[in-house]
Amino acid sequence: MRTTPASAKHHPHDDAPDTADAFRRLAELPDGPERDALRDEIVEAWLPMAQRLAGRFRSRGESYDDLRQVAALGLVKAVDRYDPARGNAFESYAVPTVTGEIKRHFRDHLWTLHVPxxxxxxxxxxxxxxxxxxxxxxxxxxxxxxxxxxxxxxxxxxxxxxxxxxxxxxxxxxxxxxxxxxxLPGSEDGYSLSDALGSADPALDTVVDREAVKPGLAALPERERAILYMRFFRDMTQSRIAEQLGISQMHVSRLISRSCDRVREEVMRGAA
The missing domain is CATH 1.10.10 (Arc Repressor Mutant, subunit A)
Structure with missing residues (x-):
């Protein structure tokens, strides 16, 4: 039976590669093809770890292939940001970086609506x-x-x-x-959630207008208020109003026009 020496370095991941020298060389190389090739080798070496981290989230409603891609993106970010001069093992930096990238993916992309x-x-x-x-x-x-x-x-x-x-x-x-x-569950007649929702009351569109004209109407003489009420609330014709008040239809027309002008001017003054 083989035993592991006490001095052997332990990794939580069985196949954790030894890339310490590669990271030191990567930090010294200038931008260019040689550095890019070494960076790709490091990413490929640590990819199994990233895929295992992605596997921890397989039961949360997202496809495993998408999770692997997100984890790979997190691994690339970890490789680019890791500083071997700090003395910490790459794995201790990469695991939370990859995990955080996966969690951000769930937070930002899997909610149909924005959730606080x-x-x-x-x-x-x-x-x-x-x-x-x-x-x-x-x-x-x-x-x-x-x-x-x-x-x-x-x-x-x-x-x-x-x-x-x-x-x-x-x-x-x-x-x-x-x-x-x-x-809806348990519904046998096709009843949906939209059937339970109310609709906007068309009268709401006139609420502001009615409130705006109240002061102007209150300032009109009583007969002119009565004429406007009969014309616009009881939908009476000008000839019928004239007959009821004992005046000419032309006079009713002039009173309606003059009253509307006064109310309009009152509203405009109040809005200024």
Missing amino acids: RRVQDLRNRVRIAVQELSAGVQGAGAGASGRQPSVAEIAEYADMSEEDVRAGLEALESFSALSLDAE
């Missing part, structure tokens, strides 16, 4: 707490029935308020939007 960063953070905290609590509960035998941790348990474990936990739980299922035309 705070809600995304709550979602991640709740997801991790649920996973760890579920494993702990099942390990203790209490989760034999598949019981998920309660809101209170998650809140206590993750040091969150129950309100934030509920927001995080809702966000767990909120990567994609539901079409308004989609049939």
